[in-house]
Amino acid sequence: EVQLVQSGAEVRKPGESLKISCTGSGFYFTTHWIGWVRQVPGKGLEWMGIIYPGDSDTRYSQSFQGQVTMSADKSISTAYLHWSSLRASDTAIYYCVRLVGGAPKWFDPWGQGTLVIVSS
Amino acid sequence: ETVMTQSPATLSVSPGERATLSCRASQSVSSDLAWYQQKPGQAPRLLIYAISTRATGVPARFSGSGSGTEFTLTISSLQSEDFAVYYCQQYNNWPLTFGGGTKVDIK
Numbered sequence: 001e002v003q004l005v006q007s008g009a010e011v012r013k014p015g016e017s018l019k020i021s022c023t024g025s026g027f028y029f030t031t032h033w034i035g036w037v038r039q040v041p042g043k044g045l046e047w048m049g050i051i052y053p054g055d056s057d058t059r060y061s062q063s064f065q066g067q068v069t070m071s072a073d074k075s076i077s078t079a080y081l082h083w084s085s086l087r088a089s090d091t092a093i094y095y096c097v098r099l100v101g102g103a104p105k106w107f108d109p110w111g112q113g114t115l116v117i118v119s120s
Numbered sequence: 121e122t123v124m125t126q127s128p129a130t131l132s133v134s135p136g137e138r139a140t141l142s143c144r145a146s147q148s149v150s151s152d153l154a155w156y157q158q159k160p161g162q163a164p165r166l167l168i169y170a171i172s173t174r175a176t177g178v179p180a181r182f183s184g185s186g187s188g189t190e191f192t193l194t195i196s197s198l199q200s201e202d203f204a205v206y207y208c209q210q211y212n213n214w215p216l217t218f219g220g221g222t223k224v225d226i227k
Contacts, residue, residue, distance in 0.1 A: 035216075044207065044219075044221050045164065045207055045218040045221075046218070047215055047216040047218070059214070061216075062215065063215075095163055095164070100169070104152070104211040104212070104213070104216055105169075105211055106154035106166060106169040106209065106211055107154070107156075107164075107166060107209070108169075108175060109165075109166070110163040110165065111163065112163055113163050
């Protein structure tokens with residue numbers, strides 16, 4: 001079964017750093033683009049960017065460029081999303097996704113989501 | 121940026137009835153259009169890609185149509201498990217963009 005499993009919910013204070021993870025199984029992780037999507041609770045979906053684990057090539061949405069960093073460790077089929085200094089506005093659910101058949105393409109499957117709460 | 125606009129925002133439908141959801145792109149996205157379903161507390165799930173191709177395991181009551189800038193998701197006979205939020209997404213150009221969603225609820 002193709003699946004993406006994400007790390008658990010996190011609570012941080014503004015200014016703190018955070019790295020969340022997404023581990024793939026059931027497919028060749030190295031040759032699929034992995035993306036991240038943000039969803040503020042009660043709101044819609046926003047594409048953040050994608051990474052190619054094979055060579056760590058990345059492409060960011062302008063809205064998120066410089067705000068987050070995507071990375072990957074292909075040896076353990078895991079992608080990461082990192083913040084160096086969180087803001088309250090980063091409070092959201094973050095989903096990782098696999099792009100099917102290259103980029104840009106549709107997303108399937110989706111990880112279960114990681115809830116990030118940033119509050120003082 | 122290609123802006124995706126979905127309508128209506130909320131659609132109230134009785135079980136067994138037909139539901140028609142619309143998605144409009146601000147510029148042509150060719151056939152690069154997908155639909156996702158999201159139920160409360162769950163991650164979105166791919167329903168349809170390339171305008172009209174159903175993803176694995178998606179029932180035949182879901183169908184997609186359209187071209188260029190106007191697209192439609194039709195649910196032929198709503199079942200209880202279909203009440204959810206539906207999002208369209210274009211993957212023709214960067215940045216990848218989603219519509220704001222249509223919530224299908226019980227009438």
